[in-house]
Amino acid sequence: xxxxxxxxxxxxxxxxxxxxxxxxxxxxxxxxxxxxxxxxxxxxxxxxxxxxxxxxxxxxxxxxxxxxxxxxxxxxxxxxxxxxxxxxxxxxxxxxxxxxxxxxxxxxxxxxxxxxxxxxxxxxxxxxxxxxxxxxxxxxxxxxxxxxxxxxxxxxxxxxxxxxxxxxxxxxxxxxxxxxxxxxxxxxxxxxxxxxxxxxxxxxxxxxxxxxxxxxxxxxxxxxxxxxxxxxxxxxxxxxxxxxxxxxxxxxxxxxxxxxxxxxxxxxxxxxxxxxxxxxxxxxxxxxxxxxxxxxxxxxxxxxxxxxxxxxxxxxxxxxxxxxxxxxxxxxxxxxxxxxxxxxxxxxxxxxxxxxxxxxxxxxxxxxxxxxxxxxxxxxxxxxxxxxxxxxxxxxxxxxxxxxxxxxxxxxxxxxxxxxxxxxxxxxx
Numbered sequence: 001x002x003x004x005x006x007x008x009x010x011x012x013x014x015x016x017x018x019x020x021x022x023x024x025x026x027x028x029x030x031x032x033x034x035x036x037x038x039x040x041x042x043x044x045x046x047x048x049x050x051x052x053x054x055x056x057x058x059x060x061x062x063x064x065x066x067x068x069x070x071x072x073x074x075x076x077x078x079x080x081x082x083x084x085x086x087x088x089x090x091x092x093x094x095x096x097x098x099x100x101x102x103x104x105x106x107x108x109x110x111x112x113x114x115x116x117x118x119x120x121x122x123x124x125x126x127x128x129x130x131x132x133x134x135x136x137x138x139x140x141x142x143x144x145x146x147x148x149x150x151x152x153x154x155x156x157x158x159x160x161x162x163x164x165x166x167x168x169x170x171x172x173x174x175x176x177x178x179x180x181x182x183x184x185x186x187x188x189x190x191x192x193x194x195x196x197x198x199x200x201x202x203x204x205x206x207x208x209x210x211x212x213x214x215x216x217x218x219x220x221x222x223x224x225x226x227x228x229x230x231x232x233x234x235x236x237x238x239x240x241x242x243x244x245x246x247x248x249x250x251x252x253x254x255x256x257x258x259x260x261x262x263x264x265x266x267x268x269x270x271x272x273x274x275x276x277x278x279x280x281x282x283x284x285x286x287x288x289x290x291x292x293x294x295x296x297x298x299x300x301x302x303x304x305x306x307x308x309x310x311x312x313x314x315x316x317x318x319x320x321x322x323x324x325x326x327x328x329x330x331x332x333x334x335x336x337x338x339x340x341x342x343x344x345x346x347x348x349x350x351x352x353x354x355x356x357x358x359x360x361x362x363x364x365x366x367x368x369x370x371x372x373x374x375x376x377x378x379x380x381x382x383x384x385x386x387x388x389x390x391x392x393x394x395x396x397x398x399x400x401x402x403x404x405x406x407x408x409x410x411x412x413x414x415x416x417x418x419x420x421x422x423x424x425x426x427x428x429x
Contacts, residue, residue, distance in 0.1 A: 003142065004034070008406055009221040009289050011090060011091075012090075012091045012092070012093065012094075012224075013090060013091070013092050013093075013115060013116065013218060013221055013223070013224075013225075013346045014093045014095070014113050014114050014115055014116075014224070015024065015092065015093075015094060015095070015114055015116040015118060015218065015221075016095040016096070016097060016111055016116075016117050016118070016143075017029060017094065017095075017096050017097075017117075017118045017120065018097065018099060018107065018109050018115040018117060018118070018119050018120065018134035018137075018138065019099055019119065019120030019121075019127065019130075019132035019134070019151075020048075020099040020100075020131075021214070022122070024102040024120060024122070024151045024152060024193045024194070024237055025096060025099075025120055026096070026423060027193040027194055027232060028118070028120065028149065028151065028191075028193040028199065028214075029094055029096060029107060030193075030198060031081060031194075031199045031200070032085070032094075032197055032200065032214070032215065033083070033085055033163050033316060035196060035199060035200035035201065035215075036085060036215065037047065037088050044402060046109065050201065050211045057227040059067065068382065071310075076158075078133070081095075081096045082095055082096075083096065083348070084185060087219065090219055092212070092216070092218065095110035095114060096109075097109070097111070099130055099134065101133065101371065102374065102384060103384075104133075104137070104335065104370055104384040104386065105335055105336075105337045105383065105384050105424075107134070107137050108137060108141060108255065108335045108386075109142070109337075109424070111137060111138060111140075111141040111143055111250070112406075112410065112424070114141075114143050114147075115143065115144060115221070115222075115223075115224045116143065116144075116145040116147065116218070116221050117134075117143045117145070117146050117147070118147045118149050118176075118214075118426065119131060119134055119135060119138070119146060119147070119148050119149065120149050120151050121149065121150050121151065121166055121170070122151060122152050123150050123151065123152045123153050123155060123156045123162055123163070123166065123190070124152060124155055124156060124291050126166050126169060127166060127169045127170050129371050131170070131173075132173060132371075132373065133176075133179065133370045135173070135179060135371055136177055136368075136370060137168075137370070138179075139177055139178065139179050139407075140333060140386070140426065141183055141426065142402060142403060142406055142426075144184045144185075144222075145184070145185055145187075145221055145222070146168075146174075146179065146184070146185070146186045146187070147186075147187050147188075147214070147217055148167070148186060148188045148189070149191055149214065150162075150163050150167075150189065150190045150191065151191055151192065151193055152190050152192060152194070153190045153191060153194075153205070153206065154192040154194065154195055154197070154205070158190075158192075158197075158205045158206050158407050159189075160206075160208045160209075163188070163190040163209075165299050166188075167188045170186075170188070171186070172344035173278070174186055175220065176225065182267060187211070187212075187217060188211075189204055189207050189209075189211065189212075189213070189214055189217070191214065192205070198213050198214060199213065199214045199215065200213065200214070200215045200391070201213070205397070211273075219396060222244055224297075224298075225297045225298075230262035230263050230297070230307055230404075230405055231262065231263050231318065231319065231322040231400075231405070232255040232260070232262065232263030232264065232265055232317075232318055232319045232322060232406065233260070233261045233262045233263060233316065233318060233353075233400070233405065233408050234256075234257055234258055234259075234260055234303065234316060234317040234318070235256055235261060235316050235324075235353035235354040235355065235408075236256045236257070236258050236263070236311055236312070236313055236314065236315045236316065236354060237258040237259070237313060237354050238254075238256075238257040238258070238313060239254065239256060239311060239313065240253070240254070240257050240259070240302060241253065241254055241255075246368070247306075248401075252356065253304075254304065254305075254308070255263055255302035255303065255304050256302065256304075256305070256317065257300075257301070257302045258300070258301070258303075258312055258354065259298065259299070259300045259301075260295060260297050260299050260300075260301065260319075261297070261353065261405070261407035262297055262300060262405050262407055262408070263297065263322075263407060264295065264297065265282060265285065265294065265295055265303070265319070266282070266285075266292060266293060266294035266295075267282050267284060267285060267292075267293055267294070268281060268282060269281065269282045269318055269319060269367070270319065270320040271305070271317050271318065271320060272317075272318055272319070272320050273309055273311055273315055273316070273317055274315060274316045274317075274323055274324075274326060274398045275315070275316075275319060275396050276309075276310070276315070276325045277323070278307075278309045279320055280305040280306050280307040281305065281306045281307075282303060282304070282305065282306075283304045283305055283306045284303075284304040285300060285301055285303055285304075285351070286297060286302040286303075286304070287300075287301050287302075301337055303317060311370070313354055314353075314355035314356070315352050315355075316353065316355075316398045316408075323398075324398050324399060324400050324408070326382040326396035326397065326398050327393070327396060327397060327398075327399055327429075328392065328393045328394075328395075328396050329386070329389050329390065329391065329392055329393065330350075330390070330393065330397070330399060330411075330429070331363070331365075331388065331389070331390045331426050331427070331428045331429060332388070332389060332390075332391070332402075332411070332423075332425035332426055332427045333368075333386060333387070333389075333402075333425065333426045333428065334381070334386070334387055334388075334413070334423050334424070334425045334426075334429060335384075335386050335423065335424050335425075336381040336382065336383055336384065336385045336386075336387070336388045336422065336423050337383065337421060337422055337423055337424060338383060338415070338420065338421075338422035338423070339383050340415070340422065341380045341381060341382050341383075342361065342364075342380055342381035342389075342422070342423065343361075343380065344363075344364075344379075344380070344415070346360045346361075346415075346425060347360055347416050348360075348361070348391075348413045348415065348416060348422070348423075349358065349413070349414040349415075349416055350391065350393060350397065350411050350412075350413060350414075350425075351412050351414055352397045352399065352408075352410075352411040353398075353407070353408060353410060355395070355397060355398075356395070357393045357394050357395035357396075358394040358395070358396055358416070359392065359394070359413075360391065360392045361389060361390075361391060362385050362389075362390035362391060362392050363389070363390050364378045364379070364380070364381065364388070364389050365387070365388040365389070365390070366378065366387060366388050367381065367385055367386065367387040368386045368387065368388075370386060381423075389425070389429070397411075399411075399427050399429070400427070400428050401427060401428060402426035402428070409427045410425065410426055410427070411424075411425045411427070412424050412425070
């Protein structure tokens with residue numbers, strides 16, 4: 001991730017912050033919002049008042065992100081908080097997830113859409129068990145860009161050797177879990193969120209660090225889906241056939257609506273429809289009422305084909321020659337989200353893109369201890385457990401390995417009797 005190339009104008013960056021209690025996550029986000037001038041004057045007045053009530057000398061910027069008044073008064077932050085801000089060059093969504101082990105499911109939820117993770121380390125404490133757990137979860141959900149923020153440098157006299165030691169420790173651990181691989185990178189920043197050093201402004205305290213500030217890194221992070229070439233995947237959400245229309249051209253209109261999960265498509269491209277395997281060409285692409293020559297990832301469009309093919313919700317349109325094999329068995333890393341344990345006797349519903357299938361648990365190969373990263377035998381799964389599980393499916397699904405495609409490699413599990421979402425899975429194949 002080269003900090004010197006041009007910012008990606010107006011592209012959206014979803015990133016998350018991970019750290020244990022008191023590592024300074026809330027202060028970091030508060031500092032970003034404050035120094036980029038994205039908070040309103042009345043909000044600032046409110047947090048100044050709360051800071052004074054607590055007897056603090058300076059404004060406590062962490063209050064900007066601690067959503068509820070009750071939480072603010074107690075000084076605790078829970079659940080996943082999403083914040084939005086923009087800098088004129090780029091829009092951002094920040095997911096701030098709690099760091100405790102019992103909130104593993106919250107962190108996996110927050111991480112699933114993030115393209116960059118900021119992992120905070122307290123300069124006085126170095127790499128902790130929590131650091132390893134957060135890094136493992138970021139690795140599990142395939143966040144391509146990791147920024148290790150060594151915070152509270154002001155409390156170690158801005159000592160370069162402390163930063164270098166933490167950097168070496170973290171890299172040794174990253175190699176152990178395979179965090180560094182093609183299309184993925186790790187960057188390190190020394191900083192003080194409290195004083196604002198190296199967040200938006202460089203400050204004068206660390207002349208020995210020549211790299212980019214936190215904001216420069218965020219401004220220049222590659223947009224999502226740019227790490228490697230992704231194949232075209234278009235799960236059909238809705239078949240559009242206007243019923244009552246005086247326009248004769250609309251009588252034969254048959255559009256397939258959905259969101260491009262990956263890749264791109266152009267008018268004239270040869271496509272296949274799964275699971276039937278029938279082929280056709282793209283006759284037209286509509287974005288609202290506007291005709292496009294080509295469309296790209298994350299655009300919600302309507303595709304018209306040259307041939308009459310029976311297509312319904314849950315089918316997938318792919319480019320010819322890029323079709324994944326429909327499968328009736330999957331192996332996946334599953335994060336269990338429910339207070340009701342996973343039962344091998346029950347039938348679950350797998351919801352994958354716009355398609356659903358009933359599923360039976362085949363076997364639980366192992367459970368991962370998220371603190372020691374050991375693989376342990378398991379008979380069932382409790383809330384926040386992460387395990388390798390195989391499923392037998394009633395209907396075929398068109399899947400890619402999660403490491404190749406985060407959209408078509410992911411699914412959720414639904415309890416058939418309650419309709420609750422009970423698990424989230426990342427397909428190994």
